[in-house]
Amino acid sequence: MDRLSPLETAQKLIDTHYSNCQGALLAGSVVRGEATPSSDLDVVIFDDSILASYRRSFIFQGWPVEIFVHNLSSYQQYFQSDCDRGTPSMPRMVAEGVVIQDKGVLQAIKAEAKGLLEKGPTPWSQETINMKRYFITDLLDDLIGRPDRFEQIFIVNTLADRLQEFLLWTNGRWVGSSKWSYRALKHYDKGFANTFMNAFDQYYKTNDDSKIIDLADTILEPHGGRLFDGFQLGKTEKKRER
Missing domain, CATH: 3.30.460.10 (Beta Polymerase, domain 2)
Known part of the structure; x- marks a missing residue:
């Protein structure tokens, strides 16, 4: 009709x-x-x-x-x-x-x-940036460890979300979700958005994750790169003796 x-x-x-x-x-x-x-x-x-x-x-x-x-x-x-x-x-x-x-x-x-x-979004504290770096590093370690292909797919999907969030938020830009993830990346930098998507497209087509790993390192590098050694979440305090 x-x-x-x-x-x-x-x-x-x-x-x-x-x-x-x-x-x-x-x-x-x-x-x-x-x-x-x-x-x-x-x-x-x-x-x-x-x-x-x-x-x-x-x-x-x-x-x-x-x-x-x-x-x-x-x-x-x-x-x-x-x-x-x-x-x-x-x-x-x-x-x-x-x-x-x-x-x-x-x-x-x-x-x-x-x-x-x-x-734009409220800037992240250094503590939040470090926490995000740590969890992205953890995902990269899982990916590089070459798990089962089906496990890899979920790791890569999560990496895509975490990386676009980190890139955009640390550059003072609004983040996207679902279809808005790509739109938000294009709004930030159309050329980099294509680089971002090509890295993941290559993985889904060929199982080659090298471009995703390079992309992650490029995004993390201005903020100190990957983070594992020395990371701490929360404080370690002993109970007071009575």
Whole structure:
């Protein structure tokens, strides 16, 4: 069946079910020009009559829709928790979202979201950097130890996540998850993103992990390289004698 456009569908959704809300935005891949045949509509709704935020998925007018409903204060907790994780999904949706309905609240909320995105993640302490170096080193040691092929696959998958997180966060950039991992790398440096992905592509195609190991060393090198000897997590203290 023929469907209305994303914006028309979102407008009809708000008019039909959420007309009393203070603000609504259409976000996601359809507004970035990155939609695929399986893309859904991400709609962010601000309704001060609700007590707590919620998320709901359903089909509307032939479109899969995800709604993210907040009151005029609850969204701030989601902004903060997303930023604490380094993956600002909600701020990004609000900042890039196309206005469907606004009763005078969206300008300030969108400005808040854009400010958080521009600020970037809170820098890691040296202790956190060392901890991340240690766990990446541990993964590299497991990989170099040549375990079972199926075990290797899980090690490599984890390395991909840990390395993109380390690279981006230590350079003051937001981290990605799932498909956003590659997007975040491209946003940081398209050439290095290709180098990063080619290393893992080579492994999956040929079982050759040499480029992954070289990549990891390149990413760790500005921060002291691999770390094992002397690493400590937590303090060693003796009990006081009574």
